[in-house]
Amino acid sequence: MHTTADQHVIAQHGVAQHGVAAIAVDGVGVELGGRRVLSDIALTVAPGETVALLGPNGAGKTTLVDCLEGFRRPDQGTVRVMGQDPWRAPRSWRERIGVILQDTRLDADLSVAEFAQMTALWYSEPQPVDAMLDRVGMLALRHQKVHRLSGGERRRLDLTLAMIGSPELLFLDEPTTGLDPSAKRDIWGLISDLAGDGVSVLLTSHDLQEVEHLADRIVILRGGEVSCAGTAEQIRDETAGGTTISFVTGSAETAVNTLGAHREAETGRFILATEDVSQSVVQLNRSLGEDLVDVQVSSPTFEDAYLRLLRADAHASC
Numbered sequence: 001m002h003t004t005a006d007q008h009v010i011a012q013h014g015v016a017q018h019g020v021a022a023i024a025v026d027g028v029g030v031e032l033g034g035r036r037v038l039s040d041i042a043l044t045v046a047p048g049e050t051v052a053l054l055g056p057n058g059a060g061k062t063t064l065v066d067c068l069e070g071f072r073r074p075d076q077g078t079v080r081v082m083g084q085d086p087w088r089a090p091r092s093w094r095e096r097i098g099v100i101l102q103d104t105r106l107d108a109d110l111s112v113a114e115f116a117q118m119t120a121l122w123y124s125e126p127q128p129v130d131a132m133l134d135r136v137g138m139l140a141l142r143h144q145k146v147h148r149l150s151g152g153e154r155r156r157l158d159l160t161l162a163m164i165g166s167p168e169l170l171f172l173d174e175p176t177t178g179l180d181p182s183a184k185r186d187i188w189g190l191i192s193d194l195a196g197d198g199v200s201v202l203l204t205s206h207d208l209q210e211v212e213h214l215a216d217r218i219v220i221l222r223g224g225e226v227s228c229a230g231t232a233e234q235i236r237d238e239t240a241g242g243t244t245i246s247f248v249t250g251s252a253e254t255a256v257n258t259l260g261a262h263r264e265a266e267t268g269r270f271i272l273a274t275e276d277v278s279q280s281v282v283q284l285n286r287s288l289g290e291d292l293v294d295v296q297v298s299s300p301t302f303e304d305a306y307l308r309l310l311r312a313d314a315h316a317s318c
């Protein structure tokens with residue numbers, strides 16, 4: 001599915017809008033320590049699109065992002081980021097991307113403003129530091145030493161540093177780790193605003209709520225391969241199925257032959273797939289009357305789908 005979906009996105013947004021996808025990966029393979037860590041990876045991020053990379057520990061997300069950021073050269077396949085091979089890209093290319101790392105250490109004895117100013121020096125046209133600090137709610141802390149910042153404040157500073165060069169593409173690795181729920185919402189708002197301004201985002205996160213909230217599309221890596229790709233709704237529907245009504249009745253024949261339900265062997269309950277819950281409940285009542293007991297409606301979530309995908313056998317995909 002990922003190939004078709006990605007081709008569709010490229011056709012719809014990437015090529016049509018600007019001619020060049022923010023990220024275009026094809027057939028990428030990486031071997032580390034004699035072990036294949038990535039195999040035949042295909043991935044695209046269209047300009048202005050937010051794509052989330054999801055997968056269990058060790059799935060290969062960091063290795064792939066390393067290839068995209070130019071820190072690792074894949075053994076096979078092609079990688080283009082903003083139209084260039086990251087491994088050979090010049091400094092002018094690096095100025096067009098912003099990076100927030102999973103675990104940055106800001107140990108210097110500098111203040112927040114000094115640290116941001118030092119980062120700004122690297123770019124030819126940086127944003128004004130105070131304006132960026134204000135945008136992430138850090139202006140009041142501009143004189144605070146960075147090594148005294150709390151985990152959440154440090155994460156906000158990380159984001160400031162990533163944004164300071166006005167990047168066209170942002171790599172966000174666990175951008176809200178350690179943030180309280182309210183701060184997390186603020187940062188989500190900020191990331192959505194950036195996406196609204198046309199910034200492309202590759203988000204790596206284990207926070208399913210965050211991924212669902214921010215990503216236009218989700219690419220799930222598993223065992224170094226793309227296991228599934230699509231919108232959260234597509235992945236949910238294809239992996240966990242649609243809404244079902246489960247019920248108990250003594251009229252098995254009506255349940256199966258008239259209503260089209262199937263009997264679950266383990267529980268003896270009847271399961272009916274439905275696209276319109278109220279209409280199906282009316283129909284159940286009409287057909288089974290008082291012989292209808294313990295009706296339960298189940299609508300799978302994206303989390304259900306993701307967990308099911310991780311539990312499934314090694315070749316499962318959607």
Ligand SMILES: Nc1ncnc2c1ncn2[C@@H]1O[C@H](COP(=O)(O)OP(=O)(O)OP(=O)(O)O)[C@@H](O)[C@H]1O
Pocket residue numbers: 032033035037055056057058059060061062063064
């Ligand atoms: N230098 C290396 N030599 C050998 N194996 C490595 C090396 N670096 C990473 N690996 C292995 O490659 C696999 C993918 O690692 P990677 O860090 O890309 O996973 P990840 O999806 O980012 O995991 P996490 O969610 O835990 O950060 C892991 O099994 C890891 O042990």
